[in-house]
Amino acid sequence: MKLSRVTVAILFASVLLMMVAIPSVAARKGPRSEDLAFYYYTTQEAAYTALTAGQIDIMLYDLSSTQADNAFTNPNLVTAKVPDSGFYEFDLNNNWSIPDYPGIRSPMNYSEMRQAIACLSDKDYYVGTILGAKATRIDQMIAAPYYGWANESMSYPNYPWEFDVAHAKAILDSKFPEGTTPNPHYDPGLPESAQYLRTYPSDHSKAGQDLDPLKIKVRSEHMPRLLAGRAVYGLMQKLGIPCDVQEAPMSVLYDIVMGDFNYHLYTGGWSVGRFPPLSLYGLYHSSNAFPYGSNYVTGVRPGVPTHPKLDELLYNANYATSYADAVKYCKLAAGYMTEIAVNVPLWSVASYWAWNKDLIGVVNLQGDDPENGYTFMNAYKTDGSAIRAGTINPPNAMNIVYSSWVYDYQNLDRMNLYGGVDVPAYNIAADQAGFVTDWETTTWDDGGDTKTKVVMTFRSDGYFAKPVSGDQGENVNASHYFFNAWLDYQVGDGWFSSGFIDLHHVVITGPYSFEIYFDTYSYWNTYYCQGPLRPMKTWMDNLLATSVETFVDPTTPGQIGLTYDPVWINYVKFNGSPLTMFTDYNIVLGQLYIYNSLGAGTLEVSYYYIPTDALRGYYPGSLPWQTIFEGAGMYYCTAFTPGAGGSATYKRNPFYYMVTPLLGEIDFVKKTSGNYRVDIFDLAFAGAAFGSQGTGIPSANWLPGADLAPAGGKVDVLDEVTVTGTNWDKEFDPIEP
Numbered sequence: 001m002k003l004s005r006v007t008v009a010i011l012f013a014s015v016l017l018m019m020v021a022i023p024s025v026a027a028r029k030g031p032r033s034e035d036l037a038f039y040y041y042t043t044q045e046a047a048y049t050a051l052t053a054g055q056i057d058i059m060l061y062d063l064s065s066t067q068a069d070n071a072f073t074n075p076n077l078v079t080a081k082v083p084d085s086g087f088y089e090f091d092l093n094n095n096w097s098i099p100d101y102p103g104i105r106s107p108m109n110y111s112e113m114r115q116a117i118a119c120l121s122d123k124d125y126y127v128g129t130i131l132g133a134k135a136t137r138i139d140q141m142i143a144a145p146y147y148g149w150a151n152e153s154m155s156y157p158n159y160p161w162e163f164d165v166a167h168a169k170a171i172l173d174s175k176f177p178e179g180t181t182p183n184p185h186y187d188p189g190l191p192e193s194a195q196y197l198r199t200y201p202s203d204h205s206k207a208g209q210d211l212d213p214l215k216i217k218v219r220s221e222h223m224p225r226l227l228a229g230r231a232v233y234g235l236m237q238k239l240g241i242p243c244d245v246q247e248a249p250m251s252v253l254y255d256i257v258m259g260d261f262n263y264h265l266y267t268g269g270w271s272v273g274r275f276p277p278l279s280l281y282g283l284y285h286s287s288n289a290f291p292y293g294s295n296y297v298t299g300v301r302p303g304v305p306t307h308p309k310l311d312e313l314l315y316n317a318n319y320a321t322s323y324a325d326a327v328k329y330c331k332l333a334a335g336y337m338t339e340i341a342v343n344v345p346l347w348s349v350a351s352y353w354a355w356n357k358d359l360i361g362v363v364n365l366q367g368d369d370p371e372n373g374y375t376f377m378n379a380y381k382t383d384g385s386a387i388r389a390g391t392i393n394p395p396n397a398m399n400i401v402y403s404s405w406v407y408d409y410q411n412l413d414r415m416n417l418y419g420g421v422d423v424p425a426y427n428i429a430a431d432q433a434g435f436v437t438d439w440e441t442t443t444w445d446d447g448g449d450t451k452t453k454v455v456m457t458f459r460s461d462g463y464f465a466k467p468v469s470g471d472q473g474e475n476v477n478a479s480h481y482f483f484n485a486w487l488d489y490q491v492g493d494g495w496f497s498s499g500f501i502d503l504h505h506v507v508i509t510g511p512y513s514f515e516i517y518f519d520t521y522s523y524w525n526t527y528y529c530q531g532p533l534r535p536m537k538t539w540m541d542n543l544l545a546t547s548v549e550t551f552v553d554p555t556t557p558g559q560i561g562l563t564y565d566p567v568w569i570n571y572v573k574f575n576g577s578p579l580t581m582f583t584d585y586n587i588v589l590g591q592l593y594i595y596n597s598l599g600a601g602t603l604e605v606s607y608y609y610i611p612t613d614a615l616r617g618y619y620p621g622s623l624p625w626q627t628i629f630e631g632a633g634m635y636y637c638t639a640f641t642p643g644a645g646g647s648a649t650y651k652r653n654p655f656y657y658m659v660t661p662l663l664g665e666i667d668f669v670k671k672t673s674g675n676y677r678v679d680i681f682d683l684a685f686a687g688a689a690f691g692s693q694g695t696g697i698p699s700a701n702w703l704p705g706a707d708l709a710p711a712g713g714k715v716d717v718l719d720e721v722t723v724t725g726t727n728w729d730k731e732f733d734p735i736e737p
Contacts, residue, residue, distance in 0.1 A: 065132030095299025151335030194240025420530030
């Protein structure tokens with residue numbers, strides 16, 4: 001019925017549409033909005049105040065429960081519910097010791113301490129009261145939208161560590177008995193409260209002595225985590241666990257927690273991808289437990305993982321050769337993590353995001369949030385001015401190699417292009433072409449071992465843009481993939497490095513096509529070896545070093561022992577004659593490998609490598625941002641002031657590969673032609689959302705991406721006419737323009 005009503009209404013609204021100014025959507029490259037500005041606040045509250053004051057157009061973080069209730073009453077704000085693909089948790093440092101107590105086994109290394117803390121974590125209170133029911137409780141480290149991957153036998157009502165102070169006391173009494181030192185936090189009104197501080201277990205080097213204070217690190221700029229942290233450490237203290245509490249923003253806690261692992265409990269949170277086996281492996285396998293790596297939880301002494309069984313289960317999930325095995329081992333790993341209480345999963349946000357009603361065309365990406373590439377390509381303001389976005393923290397660093405925080409990538413993602421497959425806006429279980437136009441996952445034979453091979457093709461029309469000026473830079477091609485793949489591989493401890501650890505070699509087969517050979521066989525390898533595409537010449541000229549080495553009568557075929565690990569080979573000559581890359585030689589497992597027997601003579605090799613720590617710094621190599629911010633993303637940076645109170649301004653990259661979306665596109669699904677098309681499927685989305693609104697409490701069928709015409713905050717006849725009007729049945733974004 002809604003679609004038939006819409007069809008009739010379109011005839012009437014066509015006249016009204018002439019009176020509404022909608023921006024031009026000529027076939028050009030890059031975002032609809034010419035200008036973008038980011039402003040850096042230090043708390044969720046400060047960013048929301050700026051939003052309500054009209055100083056920014058969108059807050060790039062979810063609203064607190066109080067803020068959401070306030071936003072529902074603000075006629076100038078639009079909100080949307082976000083079933084987020086992230087989660088929040090109490091991260092427990094499982095490592096044998098921490099730097100502040102060297103050589104002393106940590107209480108958190110005992111499963112009993114972790115299980116007791118889990119029993120002191122009142123998830124229903126956090127979700128129901130602190131978050132005002134705007135979240136979903138989770139019992140495993142799997143985001144709520146993907147909870148089909150979780151282990152049902154260890155989830156509510158079967159969760160073994162349900163909030164139960166008496167159970168927590170019993171666990172603690174069995175391992176960490178009370179001593180004789182009075183507990184300053186003893187609460188006679190709580191029957192389970194301990195009169196005396198707890199002591200180290202009988203099997204500990206400090207058996208019978210008072211526990212050293214546990215280092216509790218609580219994020220202060222995010223109110224739900226602050227309040228949840230206070231609730232749990234308050235109960236810990238009442239039960240006799242001494243706590244050394246630090247409440248501080250991410251900028252203060254980052255090095256302590258992620259770099260030094262110098263903590264016992266941290267109020268963590270992650271935004272993860274759509275495949276739980278991959279995120280669990282990245283976050284909790286010991287191979288990723290290194291300073292500033294993704295795993296700062298499970299711990300690893302030199303050569304001795306804290307949880308070898310967990311490593312095995314995570315490995316099997318990550319390297320599964322079938323979907324069924326991936327599900328099986330993911331569930332086993334998630335259940336085992338719950339059993340030994342590696343950490344305490346708390347909630348996935350069923351949150352609300354807010355923006356000014358003059359911002360139109362925001363895409364609330366399924367399983368994610370409004371901060372995504374589709375929004376920044378599609379959204380615009382009714383007056384044509386810059387989109388102003390506010391973050392709740394400044395970037396901790398702007399380093400496309402080592403940055404790891406969401407506040408960093410909220411900026412970096414606007415400037416950079418990544419070499420992976422895309423997903424449609426409202427079906428993230430599917431893959432579709434984007435900058436990668438074609439891909440195939442198959443196998444190759446490595447001496448009798450079957451391993452994964454992925455064949456990919458890039459578009460030919462992507463270019464880097466220079467910072468400040470926006471001048472056209474290099475054309476993005478297969479060589480950029482090769483260069484960046486080996487850069488992330490050779491860095492080893494960068495943010496993207498874990499995705500490249502199974503790279504065997506790459507073969508460039510054409511200007512924009514290449515083959516990725518893996519050293520493993522896994523169902524998931526299609527989604528590995530995908531990272532940023534950085535400009536080769538800029539990085540070679542400013543950050544990397546070159547070496548020329550000679551080898552007399554080298555032993556070939558086989559590996560050539562270069563002094564440094566190569567990122568790019570300039571040339572290989574034998575007796576002065578150049579050899580052919582991919583036929584005569586290649587980089588294999590990070591080293592130069594000669595395929596054929598050369599015999600006696602002189603081999604000369606010229607190559608680029610990464611000098612020690614050359615890429616570190618707030619910016620890579622501590623280079624000026626005006627040099628190093630060159631990227632192939634949808635925007636380029638024109639001004640940047642780091643730190644609290646700072647800002648960044650961006651301008652549309654006219655050399656970005658993707659054509660500006662035609663106004664009327666909603667589902668962002670590629671058609672069989674390889675292009676997008678404004679068609680009946682977009683009209684169906686608009687029809688399903690017809691009559692909905694995002695001002696006040698959002699309608700159940702509210703879809704911000706269908707809100708395409710002024711005034712914003714509702715889906716009405718003008719939005720339907722936008723779909724069926726000038727751009728109806730037109731295609732855009734051809735692969736080869």
